[in-house]
Amino acid sequence: MSNLLKEIEEILLMGPGPSDVPDEVYTALATHTIGHMDPYFITIMDEIKTQLQKVIKTSAKLTLPASGTGSAGMETCFVNLIEPGDRVLILINGVFGMRMQDVATRLGARVDTLEFEWGTPVIIDAVKKKLDINTYKIVAVVHAETSTGVRNPVAEIGTLLAGSDTLYLVDAVTSLGGMDVNMDKWGIDSLYSGTQKCLSCPPGLAPIAFSDKSVAALKGRKTKVPNWYLDLTMIINYWEGHTRAYHHTAPINMLYGLYQALDLVLAEGLDTVFRRHLENHQALVAGLEDMGMQMLVDEQYRLPMLNAVKVPDGIDEAGVRKALRMEHKIEIGAGLGPLAGKIWRIGLMGHTARPENVNRLLAALKTALGK
Ligand code: PLP
Numbered sequence: 001m002s003n004l005l006k007e008i009e010e011i012l013l014m015g016p017g018p019s020d021v022p023d024e025v026y027t028a029l030a031t032h033t034i035g036h037m038d039p040y041f042i043t044i045m046d047e048i049k050t051q052l053q054k055v056i057k058t059s060a061k062l063t064l065p066a067s068g069t070g071s072a073g074m075e076t077c078f079v080n081l082i083e084p085g086d087r088v089l090i091l092i093n094g095v096f097g098m099r100m101q102d103v104a105t106r107l108g109a110r111v112d113t114l115e116f117e118w119g120t121p122v123i124i125d126a127v128k129k130k131l132d133i134n135t136y137k138i139v140a141v142v143h144a145e146t147s148t149g150v151r152n153p154v155a156e157i158g159t160l161l162a163g164s165d166t167l168y169l170v171d172a173v174t175s176l177g178g179m180d181v182n183m184d185k186w187g188i189d190s191l192y193s194g195t196q197k198c199l200s201c202p203p204g205l206a207p208i209a210f211s212d213k214s215v216a217a218l219k220g221r222k223t224k225v226p227n228w229y230l231d232l233t234m235i236i237n238y239w240e241g242h243t244r245a246y247h248h249t250a251p252i253n254m255l256y257g258l259y260q261a262l263d264l265v266l267a268e269g270l271d272t273v274f275r276r277h278l279e280n281h282q283a284l285v286a287g288l289e290d291m292g293m294q295m296l297v298d299e300q301y302r303l304p305m306l307n308a309v310k311v312p313d314g315i316d317e318a319g320v321r322k323a324l325r326m327e328h329k330i331e332i333g334a335g336l337g338p339l340a341g342k343i344w345r346i347g348l349m350g351h352t353a354r355p356e357n358v359n360r361l362l363a364a365l366k367t368a369l370g371k
Contacts (some may be wrong), residue, residue, distance in 0.1 A: 009329060010329065011325070011330070011331050012329060012331070012352070012357060012360065012361075013331050013347070013352055014330055014331060014332050014346055014347050014348070014357065014361055015331045015333035015345065015346075015347050016146045016147075016174075016306060016333040016345045016347050017146070017196045017197040017203075017349060018196035018197075018202060018203055019196065019197060019198070019200050019347060019349035019350045019352045020200060020350070020351045021200055021201065021202055022264060022351045024260050024264060025200065025201055025202075025257050025260050025261050025264070028256045028257050028259065028260035029202070029253050029254070029257040030253075031253065033252050033253055034252065036246070036250040036252060041250070041255075042244060044255065044256070044259055045064075045239060045250070045255070047259065048064075048065060048255060048259050048262065049063050051259070051262035051263065051266060052064070052065065052207050052209070052262065053209075054266060054270075055176060055177060055181075055207075055262060055265060055266070055270065056181060056183045056191060056193075056207070056209050057181065057183055057184060057185065058184050058188075058191075058211070059184060060183065060184075060209045060210055060212070061212075061240070062208075062209065062210040062214075062232065062236065062240075063207070063209040063210075064207070064208060065195075065205040065206065065207045065208075065255065065258055066192075066205070066206040066207075066208050066230065067204075067206075067229075067248065067250070067251055068204070068205070068206055069194055069203045069204060069205075069206060070171075070173040070193065070194030070196075070197075070203075070206050071099070071206075072206045072230065073192025073194060073207065073208050074096075074099065074100060074171065074192055074206075075227070076192060076206065076208050076230045076232065077169050077190045077192050078100070078107055078109075078138075078140075079107060079225060079227045079231075080210075080214075080218050080231070080232045080233075081137070081138060081167060081190060081214060082108070082138070083221060083222060083223050084107070084108030084109070084223070085108065085109070085110060086108075086110065086137040086138070087109070087134065087135070087137055087138075088104045088109040088136060088138045088139075088140065089112045089113070089114065089130060089134070089136045090104060090111060090112070090113050090114075090139075090140045090141075091113075091114050091116070091122045091127060091139070091140070091142075091152070092113050092115045093115070093116040093117065093120065093121065093142075093148065093152070094118055094142065094145035094146070094147035094148045094150065094337075095145075095147035095336050095337060096145060096146060096147060096171055096173070097113075097140075097142050097145065100140050100142070100171070101113055104138075107226065112130070112134065112136070114126055114127060114130055118147070118148050118338055118339060119148050119149075119150060119296045119297055119308070119339070120150065120297075120301070121150050121152050122157070124153055124157065127139075127157060128160055131160060131166075135164075135165075135166070136166050137165075137166065137167060137217075138190075139166055139167075140169040140171075141157055141169075141170060141171070142170075142171040142173075143170055143171060143175040143181065144172070144173070144174035144175035144178075144179070144306065145174075145303075146173070146174045146306050146345070147336045148296065148339065149295075149296060149297050149302060149308030149345065150297050150301050150302075150303065151175075151301050151302065151303050154170055154186055154188070155182070155185070155186045158186040158188060159187070162187050167189040167213060167214055167217060168186075168187055168188050168189045169188075169189065169190040169191075170183075170186075170188045170190070170191045171191075171192060171193075172191050172193045173192065173193050173194040173197060174194075174197045174198070174303070174306060175193075175198070175303075175305075176193040176197070176198060176199065176207065177197070177198035177199045177200075177265050177273065177350060178197070178273070178274065178277045178303075178304060178349060178350065178353070179198075179274055179277060179278075179303070179304055180270075180274060183209055183211070188209075189211040189213050189214040190208075190209070190210055190211070190214045191208065191209045192206055192208045193206065193207045193208075194206055194207075195207070195257075195261065197349045197350065198273075198277070198349045198350040199258070199261045199262065199265065199350060200261055200349070200350030200351040201254075201257045201258050201261035202254070202257060204251060204257075205255070207258075210232070218232060218233060219233075234247050238250070261350075265350075274304075276353055276354075277305055278304045280304070280348050280355060280357075280358050281302070281303075281304035281305070281307060281353075283355060284307055284346065284348060284358045284361070284362070285302075285307065287358065287359075287362040288307075288309055288362070288365075291362075291365070291366065291369070291371060292312070293309050293310065293312060294309070294310045295307065295308065295309055295310070296308035296309065296310055296339070304348065304353075305347060305348050305353065306347055306348075306349075307345070307346040307347075307348065308335075308339070308343045308345055309343060309344050309346060310342065310343055311341070311342055311343060311344060312369075315369065317334065317335075317341050317342075317344070318334070318341075320344075320368045320369065321334060321344065323367075323368040324361075324364055324365070324368055327367075327368070328360075328367070330360065330364055332345065332346050332347070333345035333346070333347065346361065
């Protein structure tokens, strides 16, 4: 092994992702690499699709892990659905809504946005008013806004869009595997996620799912999908059917890792996994409040897996993070954009969401704050 790799220490990952990876997933990643057309591998691909359908709660046939991180999932959804001039509405209350706007604009969409204060959720009435005035091909929102710790009302927005021709596109990068994500019940047409948050697999794959309505929009395109690597009309021929056609070499070992990570989530049971995230979040918040700290987000909109806590007055934000990392071997995240220097982002994602980690962080934080 290279000397540099040997020097990497075990750091407890309590930031906005990646999260801690369980040993079973590391073992799976180290499995012997086989060919991407090998019958064993095709079986694993089929099983991953079924596992993803269970975790995403969808019967969508076009469900697969795209190659690349969560942003590749975002690009896959937008690039396959947008044609130049299409009207798109993006609901923004953090970094990842802004990234959606950037991606959709680059594809030549006519993008409208509704912006909400960072740290607060999307307001349904504002969306309703916008939809009363305009018709959109796509309405897009981030379920769990990792930059602020806010849960957006994804089910309610789905109800607003029900029965319309609009495609409902949702970012489930941080929510999937840590809280309920119910694609079919909530009327979602296009969903993407990532592996390194609550699925506790290293970064590198982006689960995506397209409803029949999205597949019809994809098949009905007047123009070719403008990105070769992410073109689902071609990728589908590798992931579906009796005979598979090579598109690009699948990231074999990453897919072993995801296969194992999804198996762990499903074996524990989705409801149990969600409860574990919630209980550890509650314990963390109680501990932080005992220390006199305040959360950024109102209780009813808080995410269990991403806890945004206000930096107390007079405290060196970066200094405390550095002390946690160097002296206690714990990584937490900083605030982004307007929240830079004002909050810490403490992740309780997937395998990280355990009482021993909550207690270790609270004790280390007490020391770092000189309490
Ligand atoms: N969407 C959300 C909500 C995220 O939290 C992230 C990453 O943190 C992304 C998209 C982008 O994913 P990645 O960094 O894996 O490309």
